[in-house]
Amino acid sequence: xxxxxxxxxYCLRKQLTTYGxxxxxxxxxxIMFVLSERYGNLRxxxxxxxxxxxxxxxxxxxxxxxxMLLPLVCTGQIGDLFNYxxxxxxxxxxxxxxxxxEKRVLSKFLTALLFLAAGLAVDIAMAAVISSVSDILLxxxxxxxxxSISACVMTVTSIIIMLDxxxxxxxxxxxxxxxxGFILFVIVKFRDIKSLLLNDDFGSFSAFFHKLINxxxxxxxxxxxxxxxxxxVSYFVSVYIAKQKKGVx
Amino acid sequence: xxxxxxxxxxxxxxxxxFKLDSISFVVPEGSVCGFIGQNGAGKxxxxxxxLDLIRRDAGEVYLFxxxxxxxxxxxxxxxxxxxxxxxxxxxxxxxxxxxxxxxAYKNWDENEFFNNLKKxxxxxNKSCGAFSRGMRMKxxxxxALSHNAKLLVMDEPTSGLxxxxxxxxxxxxxxxxxxxxxxxxxxxxxxxxxxxxxxxVVFIDAGRxxxxxxxxxxxxxxxxxxxPNDYVxxxxxxxIVNVQQGAYGSEVLVxxxxxxxxxxxxxxxxxxxxxxxxxxxVNRAKQQSKNA
Numbered sequence: 001x002x003x004x005x006x007x008x009x010y011c012l013r014k015q016l017t018t019y020g021x022x023x024x025x026x027x028x029x030x031i032m033f034v035l036s037e038r039y040g041n042l043r044x045x046x047x048x049x050x051x052x053x054x055x056x057x058x059x060x061x062x063x064x065x066x067x068m069l070l071p072l073v074c075t076g077q078i079g080d081l082f083n084y085x086x087x088x089x090x091x092x093x094x095x096x097x098x099x100x101x102e103k104r105v106l107s108k109f110l111t112a113l114l115f116l117a118a119g120l121a122v123d124i125a126m127a128a129v130i131s132s133v134s135d136i137l138l139x140x141x142x143x144x145x146x147x148s149i150s151a152c153v154m155t156v157t158s159i160i161i162m163l164d165x166x167x168x169x170x171x172x173x174x175x176x177x178x179x180x181g182f183i184l185f186v187i188v189k190f191r192d193i194k195s196l197l198l199n200d201d202f203g204s205f206s207a208f209f210h211k212l213i214n215x216x217x218x219x220x221x222x223x224x225x226x227x228x229x230x231x232x233v234s235y236f237v238s239v240y241i242a243k244q245k246k247g248v249x
Numbered sequence: 250x251x252x253x254x255x256x257x258x259x260x261x262x263x264x265x266x267f268k269l270d271s272i273s274f275v276v277p278e279g280s281v282c283g284f285i286g287q288n289g290a291g292k293x294x295x296x297x298x299x300l301d302l303i304r305r306d307a308g309e310v311y312l313f314x315x316x317x318x319x320x321x322x323x324x325x326x327x328x329x330x331x332x333x334x335x336x337x338x339x340x341x342x343x344x345x346x347x348x349x350x351x352x353a354y355k356n357w358d359e360n361e362f363f364n365n366l367k368k369x370x371x372x373x374n375k376s377c378g379a380f381s382r383g384m385r386m387k388x389x390x391x392x393a394l395s396h397n398a399k400l401l402v403m404d405e406p407t408s409g410l411x412x413x414x415x416x417x418x419x420x421x422x423x424x425x426x427x428x429x430x431x432x433x434x435x436x437x438x439x440x441x442x443x444x445x446x447x448x449x450v451v452f453i454d455a456g457r458x459x460x461x462x463x464x465x466x467x468x469x470x471x472x473x474x475x476x477p478n479d480y481v482x483x484x485x486x487x488x489i490v491n492v493q494q495g496a497y498g499s500e501v502l503v504x505x506x507x508x509x510x511x512x513x514x515x516x517x518x519x520x521x522x523x524x525x526x527x528x529x530x531v532n533r534a535k536q537q538s539k540n541a
Contacts, residue, residue, distance in 0.1 A: 003353030010345055011338060084338055093336035095302045097353045098326040101319060243319065246303045 001099055004107035005114070011084045012115065019119075027126050034134040078112045078157050082170040095246070105165070105238045109231060112157045120150045141217040148216040151223035156181075158227070158234035165238040167245075253311070254278045254400050254432040255299060260308030262294055269294050269456045271308065276434055276449065281426050283443030283464065284436035285523060286453040287531055292436040293333075295453065296404045299434075300330060313399075326355060329393030333405040335385040339378025343371060343388060354396040365391035369421075383414035390421055401425060401433045407442055415439070419446055440523035444468075452527060459530050464523075471526050472506035475499070475517040484513065490526075491533035502529035 085091060094104055123146050131139040159177040164170050186193060192208065215222065255276035262269040269291045276282040286292050297303045298310055301317050310317040312324045337346055343366055351357045366373050369387040371380070377388055386406055393401055401422070407415045419442055425431055426446070437443055443450070443464075450467055452460040460467060474484070481492055481499050488509055490502040502521060503509045510518055 003349045003351070006352055007338075007341075007349045010341060010349070014340070088338040089332075089334050089336050090338060092302060092332050092334075093330075096300050096325060096328070096330040096332075098323050098355075099353060100322040244304075246301065 001103040001107045001110075003097070004094065004099065004104060005111050007090075008081050008107065008111040009114075011081050012111075015080070023122055027129075030126065030130060031133070034130055034137075078108065078115075078160060078164075080170065081108065081111065082164040082173075086170070101242050101246075102239050105235060105242055108161050108238075109158065109235055112161065113154065116150055116154055116157070119153075120146060144218055144220045145213075145216045147220040148223040151220065151227035154227040155223075155230045158231040162234040162238045162241075165241045165245075252278060254313060255282075255434060256309075256311040256314075257295070257299075258309040258311075260295070260298060260310055261306045262298060262303065263306050264294075267291070267294075267456060269298075272453065272456070272458050273308075274451045274458060274461050276432060276451075278432055279426075279430055280448040281422070281433040281435060281446050282449040282451060283440075283447030283523075284434055284451050284453065285438065285440055285443060285527055287438055287527070290453045291456040292453060293404055294456075296402060296434070296436060299402065300325070300328070326396070327399045329396065329398030329401045331386065331389045331393050331401070331403040331406045333408060335377065335380075335389060337377055337388070340376050342376055343373045343391075346377070346388070346392060347373075350392055350395070356397045358395050358397065362391060362395035365394055369417075383410050386410065386414075386418065390418065394421075394425060399430060399432065401431070401435075403434070404436045405438070406435070407437060407439055415442060422446055438527075440527055444523050450523065452530065454531055454534055459534075460526070467526070468520065468523070470504055470506055471521045472503055472509060472518045473521045473525055474501040474503050474509055474513065475519065476501065476513070480516065484509075491529040491536070493529070493532070502526065 085094070099107075124143055127137065127139055127142040127146060131137045131142060156174070156177045160173045163173040163176055168176065189208065253275040255274075257272055257274050259271045259273055260269060261271055267289070272291070272295065284292050284295070294303070298305050299312065299317060301319070301322075312321070313327065315321050315324055317324070341349075343362075347359060347362050350362070351359060363373065366388075369384075369391055371384055371388055371391065377385060380388060390406070393403075407418055410418070422433055422435065423446060426433055433446075435443060435447065447464045450461065450464045451458060471490070476484075476499055478494055478499050481489075481494075481501060484501060484503070488503045488505045490504050492502075493500045502525065503518075506518060506520075509516075
């Protein structure tokens with residue numbers, strides 16, 4: 001199994017370079033943004049907007065968080081592994097190794113988890129740096145948000161892995177969980193969306209997002225539990241599918 | 250150690266448009282078994298079943314005396330596999346493949362792998378995507394020979410290769426087979442290669458085993474009888490496999506060469522090759538299915 005994880009890391013190595021650039025760029029932009037907000041041009045704009053009644057701290061916080069979350073979301077590129085394996089007909093080679101189907105499937109989940117953990121570690125380090133030079137981000141809340149987002153990425157990635165095993169084209173697989181999430185959101189919040197579109201009423205929407213952000217910041221354990229549950233179900237379903245199909249990498 | 254390294258017992262795999270129809274054969278330990286048949290005859294399907302790559306519909310497959318199933322994945326520790334395609338990602342270098350395999354096989358021998366690379370003149374730092382087909386096959390063979398495998402399973406390893414590389418590869422197989430208890434299952438439609446190396450032959454056509462057994466005795470039993478066209482009806486039907494009629498005479502593949510030499514002394518009877526045997530049997534099957 002270790003060999004298969006190493007193979008996956010080799011496969012995603014090309015993306016690691018891109019990933020490194022994203023982290024470097026995002027870190028630089030985020031720090032510049034924070035410093036500018038504190039000492040530079042942005043400070044004047046911010047004070048002007050604050051006078052106009054905008055909750056500028058929230059806007060800046062979201063902007064900085066967005067920069068930080070970018071590398072984390074980039075770790076969810078697991079579908080590419082299936083593309084690489086398919087292109088190389090690696091499934092035959094993998095199946096000829098003395099590794100059981102369970103371990104072959106587990107290796108994919110562990111690779112995803114490994115990349116996610118690396119992304120999370122980088123982001124938490126960035127959060128520590130930014131929160132030490134700026135008062136717009138509170139480290140504990142920021143770390144909570146990052147764990148929540150990691151859990152969401154892992155949830156989506158687990159479903160993508162399962163769909164890849166089910167034979168959905170790796171390029172299309174990410175659209176299913178994201179699309180399903182969007183449809184679920186529209187169904188649950190249909191009234192609010194309707195009132196937003198018809199009456200320009202942001203009230204209930206704004207309340208919902210505040211609740212969501214609060215949950216991201218303070219209740220990351222809920223997202224983590226969901227991620228673990230979805231990953232477990234996806235793993236068992238993937239093993240079942242792989243055994244039925246046999247020879248799937 | 251089991252006497253038969255590979256055993257197929259009434260194995261069925263039905264794809265709908267193609268069926269591996271209750272095939273049974275064994276590969277004894279220490280032998281080289283040539284698995285012959287035209288493209289699409291069922292060789293790759295049988296090998297896939299042996300490696301548990303696909304599910305069988307019926308029958309049993311044994312490897313080293315143990316059933317081939319999900320619980321016995323460890324059996325593949327002793328099997329070196331060479332497919333007709335490389336099966337490694339093109340951006341990987343042999344050095345990286347070594348790292349992957351080292352962590353996949355318990356018995357992986359790094360020194361052996363790099364020695365094999367040297368022996369086959371393969372660079373260790375070059376991406377294998379830049380390798381020629383011959384080099385790709387050699388890379389697979391180098392990997393297959395580097396974890397102390399007792400059995401080599403190869404699916405068309407020499408197809409599409411030039412005669413020089415094919416000869417080199419056959420030499421590698423010979424060296425492997427000369428070591429004690431080493432067994433080879435070599436699938437190919439290039440029967441010339443198998444004739445040089447195989448001890449046993451399993452001939453499959455349209456998902457059915459047509460012939461199996463010791464190669465030399467199969468070659469001894471079969472012969473090509475050459476005679477005028479009107480002479481064919483004098484030959485006993487029980488010895489005729491198939492007849493190829495030409496403008497100047499007929500060629501008849503017979504399955505009892507000794508009897509034919511006694512019974513038809515006025516004809517020319519020449520030893521047959523595996524290729525001729527394969528062609529005559531395949532043509533017979535085609536004619537029979539046409540008539541049916």
